[in-house]
Amino acid sequence: MSKDRFQGHDYYQIDDLLTDEQKLIRDTVRAWVKQEVTPIIEDYAQRAEFPKHLLKGLAEIGAFGPYIPVEYGGQGLDQITYGLIMQEIERGDSGIRSTASVQSSLVMYPIYKYGSEEQRRKYLPKLATGELMGCFGLTEPDSGSDPGSMITNIKDKGDHYLLNGAKMWISNAPFADIAVVWAKNDEGKIRGIIVERGMEGFTTPETHDKWSLRASATGELVFDNVRVPKENLLPNVEGLKGPLGCLNSARYGIAWGVIGAAMDCYDSALRYSKERVQFGKPLAGFQLQQKKLAEMITEITKAQLLCWRLGVLRNEDRATPGQISMAKRNNVNMAIEIAREARQIHGGMGITGEYPIMRHMMNLESVITYEGTHDIHLLITGMDITGENAFK
Amino acid sequence: MKILVCISQVPDTTTKISFVDNDTRFNEDKVQYIVNPYDEWYALVRALELKETLGGNVTIITVGTSAVDAVIRKALAIGADDAVRIDMDPSDAFSVAKSIADYATGKGYDIILAGKETIDYNGSEVPGMIAALLNLPFIALGSKLDIEGNSAVVEVELDGGIEVIKTTLPAVISAAKGMAEARIPNMRGIMAARTKNIEVIPGTASALVGVKKFTLPNAKSAVKLIDPDNMDQLVELLHSEAKVI
Numbered sequence: 001m002s003k004d005r006f007q008g009h010d011y012y013q014i015d016d017l018l019t020d021e022q023k024l025i026r027d028t029v030r031a032w033v034k035q036e037v038t039p040i041i042e043d044y045a046q047r048a049e050f051p052k053h054l055l056k057g058l059a060e061i062g063a064f065g066p067y068i069p070v071e072y073g074g075q076g077l078d079q080i081t082y083g084l085i086m087q088e089i090e091r092g093d094s095g096i097r098s099t100a101s102v103q104s105s106l107v108m109y110p111i112y113k114y115g116s117e118e119q120r121r122k123y124l125p126k127l128a129t130g131e132l133m134g135c136f137g138l139t140e141p142d143s144g145s146d147p148g149s150m151i152t153n154i155k156d157k158g159d160h161y162l163l164n165g166a167k168m169w170i171s172n173a174p175f176a177d178i179a180v181v182w183a184k185n186d187e188g189k190i191r192g193i194i195v196e197r198g199m200e201g202f203t204t205p206e207t208h209d210k211w212s213l214r215a216s217a218t219g220e221l222v223f224d225n226v227r228v229p230k231e232n233l234l235p236n237v238e239g240l241k242g243p244l245g246c247l248n249s250a251r252y253g254i255a256w257g258v259i260g261a262a263m264d265c266y267d268s269a270l271r272y273s274k275e276r277v278q279f280g281k282p283l284a285g286f287q288l289q290q291k292k293l294a295e296m297i298t299e300i301t302k303a304q305l306l307c308w309r310l311g312v313l314r315n316e317d318r319a320t321p322g323q324i325s326m327a328k329r330n331n332v333n334m335a336i337e338i339a340r341e342a343r344q345i346h347g348g349m350g351i352t353g354e355y356p357i358m359r360h361m362m363n364l365e366s367v368i369t370y371e372g373t374h375d376i377h378l379l380i381t382g383m384d385i386t387g388e389n390a391f392k
Numbered sequence: 393m394k395i396l397v398c399i400s401q402v403p404d405t406t407t408k409i410s411f412v413d414n415d416t417r418f419n420e421d422k423v424q425y426i427v428n429p430y431d432e433w434y435a436l437v438r439a440l441e442l443k444e445t446l447g448g449n450v451t452i453i454t455v456g457t458s459a460v461d462a463v464i465r466k467a468l469a470i471g472a473d474d475a476v477r478i479d480m481d482p483s484d485a486f487s488v489a490k491s492i493a494d495y496a497t498g499k500g501y502d503i504i505l506a507g508k509e510t511i512d513y514n515g516s517e518v519p520g521m522i523a524a525l526l527n528l529p530f531i532a533l534g535s536k537l538d539i540e541g542n543s544a545v546v547e548v549e550l551d552g553g554i555e556v557i558k559t560t561l562p563a564v565i566s567a568a569k570g571m572a573e574a575r576i577p578n579m580r581g582i583m584a585a586r587t588k589n590i591e592v593i594p595g596t597a598s599a600l601v602g603v604k605k606f607t608l609p610n611a612k613s614a615v616k617l618i619d620p621d622n623m624d625q626l627v628e629l630l631h632s633e634a635k636v637i
Contacts, residue, residue, distance in 0.1 A: 020465060021582070021586070024465060024577075028578075060578040060580070061578060062578075066579075070583075
C-alpha cells in the first residue's frame with residue numbers, strides 16, 4: 001500500500017467537545033495505527049492472515065477493555081475514549097478493530113458484568129494485557145438473528161456441566177484461549193459459561209475463503225461432550241439479556257469504529273480527487289465529484305455527532321438499546337456507502353491494494369451484518385417507536 | 393543524570409497559516425497544536441534513553457499559558473518525570489531563554505536538551521541563549537549523543553561528513569534528526585501522566601523584540617511543461633520567468 005497520509009476530519013470542530021486526554025489517546029492510537037497497522041495490513045488481508053504480532057501493541061495502547069476498572073487490569077476510561085480507540089483502529093482495518101471489540105465488549109465485559117469476583121480476578125487482568133485472548137459464542141448455524149432458537153446446551157452433571165453444540169462466525173476463535181459461550185441449561189434458560197482451550201471435546205476449526213475481514217481470524221466453536229467446571233458458569237445473568245448486554249457495548253464500539261473506515265475512504269478520495277487531473281483540471285473541480293465528497297463529509301459529521309452524544313449518554317448510563325441500534329445501523333450504512341462512492345472516485349486504482357478503499361468496502365459487508373443486521377436494527381427502532389413487535 | 397528538556401508547542405504540520413491584527417499575529421483559530429517534533433522525537437526521547445541506562449530524572453520545561461498543558465501531558469505520557477510551565481506568552485527567544493535559564497540556575501542539571509529549532513518560527517535561538525546565560529558549553533545540531541564519564545560526546549552532521557564533539561558536563565545540546573527514534577506513548581504512560589506534577593512559575597524576563605508584520609509567501613504557480621523538442625523556449629523561460637540562469 002502507498003504511504004499512509006491520513007489525517008483526521010473534523011468539520012464541526014467536535015474536538016472542542018473532547019477532553020485533552022481523549023484527544024491524546026485518540027492521536028496516540030492514530031500514530032500507532034500509522035506505524036504498525038497500515039504498512040502491513042494490505043499484505044495480510046491479501047494473504048487472508050491475521051497479524052497476530054499486533055496483539056501486544058493493541059494491549060499497550062489500551063484497546064483491550066479500556067473501560068474496565070483499573071483494579072481488574074483495565075484503564076477505567078470513559079465510553080467516548082473507548083469509541084475513539086475503536087474509530088482509530090478501524091481506520092486501519094475493521095478486522096483488527098473486531099479483535100479489539102470482541103476482547104473488550106464480548107469477553108471482558110460479560111466477565112466483569114456477569115462474572116463472579118473469582119472469575120474477574122482470574123481472567124480480566126490477563127485479557128487486558130493480551131496474555132489471554134477471548135472469543136464470544138452466540139451465533140449458531142441455524143440461529144443468527146434469532147438467538148433464542150439456539151440449540152447449544154449445558155447439562156448439569158453434579159460436579160460439572162456437559163456442553164454440546166456448535167457456534168459459527170466467531171471472530172478470534174482460531175487462536176482464542178477462552179470462549180464466553182451462551183448455551184441453554186436444563187430448564188431451557190440461556191446461560192453464559194467460560195470454556196477454555198484444551199478442554200476435551202472443544203475444537204475451533206477456522207473459516208476460510210472469506211471475501212471480507214480477511215485480516216481477521218474467524219472460526220467455529222464445536223463442543224462435543226465438553227466437561228466444563230461449574231465455577232466457569234457466569235453466575236449473575238440469565239436469559240437473552242446476557243448476550244444482548246454484551247452486544248450493546250460492542251455495537252456502540254462499532255458505531256464509532258466505522259467512522260474510522262469512512263474517514264479513511266473520504267480522506268483518500270479527497271486527496272486523490274485533488275491530485276488526479278482529467279480534461280485539464282483535478283477531479284475535485286467537477287461537480288459530480290464534489291457532490292460525492294460533500295455528501296461524504298456531511299454524513300461523517302452527522303455520524304460523529306451521533307456517536308459523541310451516544311457516548312455522553314452511555315457515560316451517564318442512560319443510553320437505550322434502541323439508541324445504540326440507531327447509531328450502529330446509521331453509521332455502518334454511512335461507511336459502506338462512502339466506501340462505494342470513494343471507490344468510484346479512485347477509478348480503477350480503487351480496486352487495487354494501493355489504496356485501502358476496496359478492503360474497507362469488503363470489510364464493511366461483514367460489519368453491516370454482524371452484531372445485529374442492518375434490517376434487524378431497523379426493527380429494533382421500529383419496535384421502540386411504535387410498541388409493535390415486527391420480528392415475527 | 394539530571395536532565396532538563398525544553399519543549400515547545402507548534403501548530404500541526406497540516407495547519408493552514410493566516411494572520412490577524414493587521415498581519416502582526418498568527419491566527420490560532422481552528423489550529424491544532426503538537427509538541428515540536430525536534431523536541432519530542434529527538435531531545436525528549438534521547439533524554440529518556442539516557443535516564444533508562446544511567447538512572448536519574450527527566451524534567452520538561454515549556455513557556456506558555458495553560459493552553460499548552462495538552463502538549464505537556466503528551467510529553468509526560470511519553471515518559472518525562474515531571475514538568476515546569478513558565479506562565480507567560482513566549483513572544484521572543486530572549487524572554488523564553490532567560491526565563492528557562494533563571495529557572496535552571498542552581499538546580500544542578502547535567503544536561504539541558506532542546507530541539508534544534510521549532511518548526512513554526514524556526515529561530516534556533518533559544519538553546520544557544522540558555523547556554524550563554526548559564527555560562528555553559530553549547531553544542532548545536534547533535535544527531536548522536538552519548539555520555540562518557542562526566543562528558544558528553546556529540547556527533548554533528550556536516551555537509552558530507554560528521555564532526556564528533558566532546559564537552560564536559562553540564563552542557564546545553566540541541567537535537568537534530570537521528571539523535572533518537574520517535575516513541576508513541578502507551579496507555580500506561582498516558583495514565584501515569586495524569587498524576588505527574590506540573591509546576592507553574594512566572595516568567596522572569598520581557599520580550600526584547602516584537603513582530604512588525606508577517607507576509608505569506610507567494611502561492612506556488614502551476615508547473616509549466618515544455619516540449620522536449622523546444623529547448624529554446626525552456627532556456628528563454630529559465631532566463632525571463634524563473635530567472636535562474
